[in-house]
Amino acid sequence: xxxxxxxxxxxxxxxxxxxxxxxxxxxxxxxxxxxxxxxxxxxxxxxxxxxxxxxxxxxxxxxxxxxxxxxxxxxxxxxxxxxxxxxxxxxxxxxxxxxxxxxxxxxxxxxxxxxxxxxxxxxxxxxxxxxxxxxxxxxxxxxxxxxxxxxxxxxxxxxxxxxxxxxxxxxxxxxxxxxxxxxxxxxxxxxxxxxxxxxxxxxxxxx
Amino acid sequence: xxxxxxxxxxxxxxxxxxxxxxxxxxxxxxxxxxxxxxxxxxxxxxxxxxxxxxxxxxxxxxxxxxxxxxxxxxxxxxxxxxxxxxxxxxxxxxxxxxxxxxxxxxxxxxxxxxxxxxxxxxxxxxxxxxxxxxxxxxxxxxxxxxxxxxxxxxxxxxxxxxxxxxxxxxxxxxxxxxxxxxxxxxxxxxxxxxxxxxxxxxxxxxxxxxxxxxxxxxxxxxxxxxxxxxxxxxxxxxxxxxxxxxxxxxxxxxxxxxxxxxxxxxxxxxxxxxxxxxxxxxxxxxxxxxxxxxxxxxxxxxxxxxxxxxxxxxxxxxxxxxxxxxxxxxxxxxxxxxxxxxxxxxxxxxxxxxxxxxxxxxxxxxxxxxxxxxxxxxxxxxxxxxxxxxxxxxxxxxxxxxxxxxxxxxxxxxxxxxxxxxxxxxxxxxxxxxxxxxxxxxxxxxxxxxxxxxxxxxxxxxxxxxxxxxxxxxxxxxxxxxxxxxxxxxxxxxxxxxxxxxxxxxxxxxxxxxxxxxxxxxxxxxx
Numbered sequence: 136x137x138x139x140x141x142x143x144x145x146x147x148x149x150x151x152x153x154x155x156x157x158x159x160x161x162x163x164x165x166x167x168x169x170x171x172x173x174x175x176x177x178x179x180x181x182x183x184x185x186x187x188x189x190x191x192x193x194x195x196x197x198x199x200x201x202x203x204x205x206x207x208x209x210x211x212x213x214x215x216x217x218x219x220x221x222x223x224x225x226x227x228x229x230x231x232x233x234x235x236x237x238x239x240x241x242x243x244x245x246x247x248x249x250x251x252x253x254x255x256x257x258x259x260x261x262x263x264x265x266x267x268x269x270x271x272x273x274x275x276x277x278x279x280x281x282x283x284x285x286x287x288x289x290x291x292x293x294x295x296x297x298x299x300x301x302x303x304x305x306x307x308x309x310x311x312x313x314x315x316x317x318x319x320x321x322x323x324x325x326x327x328x329x330x331x332x333x334x335x336x337x338x339x340x341x342x
Numbered sequence: 343x344x345x346x347x348x349x350x351x352x353x354x355x356x357x358x359x360x361x362x363x364x365x366x367x368x369x370x371x372x373x374x375x376x377x378x379x380x381x382x383x384x385x386x387x388x389x390x391x392x393x394x395x396x397x398x399x400x401x402x403x404x405x406x407x408x409x410x411x412x413x414x415x416x417x418x419x420x421x422x423x424x425x426x427x428x429x430x431x432x433x434x435x436x437x438x439x440x441x442x443x444x445x446x447x448x449x450x451x452x453x454x455x456x457x458x459x460x461x462x463x464x465x466x467x468x469x470x471x472x473x474x475x476x477x478x479x480x481x482x483x484x485x486x487x488x489x490x491x492x493x494x495x496x497x498x499x500x501x502x503x504x505x506x507x508x509x510x511x512x513x514x515x516x517x518x519x520x521x522x523x524x525x526x527x528x529x530x531x532x533x534x535x536x537x538x539x540x541x542x543x544x545x546x547x548x549x550x551x552x553x554x555x556x557x558x559x560x561x562x563x564x565x566x567x568x569x570x571x572x573x574x575x576x577x578x579x580x581x582x583x584x585x586x587x588x589x590x591x592x593x594x595x596x597x598x599x600x601x602x603x604x605x606x607x608x609x610x611x612x613x614x615x616x617x618x619x620x621x622x623x624x625x626x627x628x629x630x631x632x633x634x635x636x637x638x639x640x641x642x643x644x645x646x647x648x649x650x651x652x653x654x655x656x657x658x659x660x661x662x663x664x665x666x667x668x669x670x671x672x673x674x675x676x677x678x679x680x681x682x683x684x685x686x687x688x689x690x691x692x693x694x695x696x697x698x699x700x701x702x703x704x705x706x707x708x709x710x711x712x713x714x715x716x717x718x719x720x721x722x723x724x725x726x727x728x729x730x731x732x733x734x735x736x737x738x739x740x741x742x743x744x745x746x747x748x749x750x751x752x753x754x755x756x757x758x759x760x761x762x763x764x765x766x767x768x769x770x771x772x773x774x775x776x777x778x779x780x781x782x783x784x785x786x787x788x789x790x791x792x793x794x795x796x797x798x799x800x801x802x803x804x805x806x807x808x809x810x811x812x813x814x815x816x817x818x819x820x821x822x823x824x825x826x827x828x829x830x831x832x833x834x835x836x837x838x839x840x841x842x843x844x845x846x847x848x849x850x851x852x853x854x855x856x857x858x859x860x861x862x863x864x865x866x867x868x869x
Contacts, residue, residue, distance in 0.1 A: 155351045155363035161375070255486030261362070261375075261383050263433065325350050334351030334363070 153336040159283050161262040168197045175259040183259030186234035193230060202248055242278045245271045249280055260338055270294055286330045303328055347372055356420045359386060375431060383431040388424055400427060403495030406470060410463035412492035434485035441479055446546040450573055453543035454606040459489025460536060461599030467494055468529045477535035478517045515555045516548040520563045520586050530588035533595055537583025545571040575605050648852050649702045653695055655850040660691040663842040689730050689839045694846040696722040701800030716792050723791030727784040786827045790840045793819045800851040807853040816844035
């Protein structure tokens with residue numbers, strides 16, 4: 136086994152990072168089990184949104200049973216006002232008057248969930264969607280968290296004890312080093328395979 | 343197919359901008375998503391194979407501003423001497439991606455809506471002397487529902503990648519007007535390309551497909567497009583837009599946009615029909631016609647149900663009103679009152695039913711001429727008059743003779759022998775007896791039905807359920823006509839019947855507040 140695998144993420148992994156996938160898009164990956172959603176500019180929220188909502192508007196908690204939403208301010212799920220409740224794949228989550236997200240768990244065998252704005256609102260981070268990564272994150276043809284139809288074999292990001300790794304059935308390079316089918320990931324890692332290029336970035340605190 | 347990008351996340355090939363990820367590859371070169379130092383999201387396009395003349399084309403467009411255009415911010419040169427076009431980053435998907443997901447096309451209303459954005463952008467470019475030349479779904483983006491057209495100003499250089507990774511040589515020939523082959527073309531090629539894109543949005547396919555660019559170009563030059571794949575109402579527009587001869591196409595993209603909007607407006611708006619009637623015949627009572635036109639959509643079944651409800655209600659109301667009216671206007675013992683009430687009740691019910699049924703039948707029609715309805719009502723009035731006469735004959739002797747068992751034969755005989763009928767109900771005729779009772783009754787009821795627009799009282803969307811004005815009109819005419827034709831003593835019943843009818847019809851007809859409605863065509867006109 137590759138010795139590099141042991142020292143995957145040298146320090147404790149950050150609570151979130153940005154995933155840039157060439158030709159597909161940018162994603163904010165949250166690794167914590169609990170994230171808070173709120174208006175941009177507030178330090179209180181893990182996921183900042185440019186919308187007419189509260190600084191701390193809602194919390195989403197990943198439990199063994201599923202994703203549990205706790206509303207701090209007005210939240211509706213599929214049009215029904217809720218204070219607490221589980222989220223199901225395909226639910227439309229509306230924060231405040233207009234900011235709406237589509238909540239999905241696109242890959243049945245993975246607990247990871249995707250939160251995608253559908254009302255034209257933007258995250259503070261310049262990304263198209265937030266992924267709450269549980270054990271793994273699938274990039275490839277559907278079903279996947281990051282859909283890329285052209286990719287012949289899926290690429291899987293997974294949690295390691297103490298870090299993150301990447302698995303792919305094809306040869307790849309991580310920061311220029313060649314790996315056969317799996318390799319370690321760290322902040323700033325740039326992965327290139329024959330099918331795609333992706334990069335991990337730790338977001339800087341923005342204003 | 344791997345997209346190889348020269349630069350990767352975190353690199354700053356261009357001073358002041360940090361590349362985050364590759365987006366795609368256009369005809370000119372790679373496109374990146376990046377952030378400026380201040381955090382502005384931008385699309386960065388490397389113009390790898392540039393010529394000065396092409397750069398001038400872009401430069402010309404740098405300061406164009408339109409809501410449906412992807413904005414260009416700047417042209418910059420990097421350390422290696424490469425030129426970069428800094429543009430607005432559009433977060434949405436390209437039309438190409440959307441159409442790939444909808445292989446049978448999108449809903450005509452949506453296609454039309456998007457087309458309006460596209461047409462507005464092209465019109466703006468044409469208005470500023472610029473021909474796009476490379477219109478294709480890959481250059482059209484949809485961000486939060488609005489259209490953004492990109493890659494303008496890249497004149498001469500026609501190329502780029504087609505959906506599903508077709509080779510660059512095929513590129514955009516799907517959208518190429520036939521006259522491009524001659525090299526002699528103008529903004530009509532954008533109209534043609536817009537037609538191809540509309541065709542594709544509606545059907546999911548481009549009109550001319552082929553294995554090679556040459557084959558497709560040949561079809562553009564010679565084959566007529568197969569318009570059976572698009573909804574029929576769009577065929578005339580596409581036929582004009584895709585004409586081989588540029589002179590036969592729409593002369594401006596704005597004109598084409600209007601025609602496309604009209605197609606969808608016409609399709610979505612059944613209520614437009616009465617407005618056309620109004621346009622066509624302004625001399626008629628246009629407002630009334632439009633009002634009549636609103637309930638067109640009523641399916642027949644509820645109408646029948648409504649009618650039976652109205653008739654039931656009319657029975658009850660006629661009974662109550664007839665009794666009240668008789669009590670108020672007649673003197674006599676119980677039997678007399680009962681007989682008078684019965685007569686009033688039956689005739690009121692009959693005339694109310696005549697109006698209700700006629701109005702219900704008419705409510706299904708968009709428009710009828712008022713006089714036509716009046717004549718029909720007058721005929722119904724004659725029928726009511728005949729029945730009234732018959733009833734009157736029946737009842738005639740009772741108030742005076744107190745005969746408890748009148749038989750029909752005698753009654754008929756009495757009607758015939760009206761001349762000798764001194765003290766009867768009909769005996770209230772004026773003394774000089776100008777009209778025989780039959781003529782009097784027929785003309786009274788006939789005229790009563792003729793002079794008023796009774797169907798207005800039964801309309802679903804009348805101003806109020808009960809209008810005193812209608813009642814007053816009925817009182818007025820009943821008063822005038824009964825005095826003219828029937829004279830003094832017979833008054834109460836014949837007079838009362840028509841007034842009660844006016845009340846019963848209004849109260850028994852279903853009524854709704856008119857919904858606030860404006861035709862889409864008008865809305866579009868106002869917008």
